Amino acid sequence: MRALVLTAYDGRPESLRVESRPVPRPTTGQVLVRVAAAPINPADLMFMRGQYGIRKPLPVVPGLEASGTVVDSGGVAGRLLVGRRVACVAPGEGDGLWAEYAAVPLGQCLPLRSQVSDEQGASLFINPFTAWVLMERAKEGGHAALAQTAAAGTMGRMLLALAKRRGVALVNVVRRPEQVALLQDLGAEYVLSTHEPEFEERLLRVCHELKVSLAFDPVGGRLTGQLLHALPEGGTVIVYGALSEQECRIAPADLIFGRKRVEGFWLSEWHRQGFGAAQIKALMGVPSLVGQTLETPVRARLPLESAGEAVRIASADMTSGKVLFMPGQGQSP
Structure with a gap:
């Protein structure tokens, strides 16, 4: 072969x-x-x-x-x-x-x-199951509004589709103006480009207005810190990728005084936990959405x-x- x-x-x-x-x-x-x-x-x-x-x-x-x-x-x-x-x-x-x-x-x-x-x-496995598990985390934590970076990518679009399906507000961060239009065509209400003037101020404002308490970041680098800083007090950023190939840059004040957290997520580690209730629920739910909601x-x-x-x-x-x-x-x- x-x-x-x-x-x-x-x-x-x-x-x-x-x-x-x-x-x-x-x-x-x-x-x-x-x-x-x-x-x-x-x-x-x-x-x-x-x-x-x-x-x-x-x-x-x-x-x-x-x-x-x-x-x-x-x-x-x-x-x-x-x-x-x-x-x-x-x-x-x-x-x-x-x-x-x-x-x-x-x-x-x-x-x-x-x-x-x-x-x-x-x-079927890596992106759909990761999107499902992250959204389940949001549901279980009672998070009414979310944010994500790399929102125009395949994973970002899956998270957007699941958020729309569950009626959860989602702030979407992209890199280029044409990606803003792409997500708006997919029904995204809140889309920000990192190249826009006063991006950080706008991100902070919309995250506070919507009371975003959980965010998903597959990028790393400076963007992780920008996202964490924009969240209200007590917010959490889950890093599940390293697209920037850079270390996450985080202001200590956000961790100390803002009581915010940064966590990592790896689907393989979730899978190693065995076939508990969460795994069984995902195995029943994800395949029915692949090729449609999770395209x-x-x-x-x-x-x-x-x-x-x-x-x-x-x-x-x-x-x-x-x-x-x-x-x-x-x-x-």
């Missing part, structure tokens, strides 16, 4: 190359998935730079999530999935999903509904051989949609 192999944790597209490898054999508790589509997420780019929460011995096949068809099983339990289309998450050890075939733990596969395409199913725009579909181009496109502009690897577009030796 053909697989993309990462040879160095330097983030360079040149460190990805296509290799011919044996098709993996699923062991007990695993199934073999013929991969249909696999997205390039910000988490994948962090993994390629060696900055993600999981660092595997090199060389390794990257790719954190995908969709495909189960073609074999390593045990009796997985035989029920043979022939079924699934969304899947890469195992914590060993190779990932940027390949024609992948051996995946049975518990990290979720059957796709008939109305969900392979393209939408490829992005993933797709910008480009490329074969494994176009890895360099795919990574460059995905790194340049995340607002236009996901870049998908389509392993079936190439010819297996």
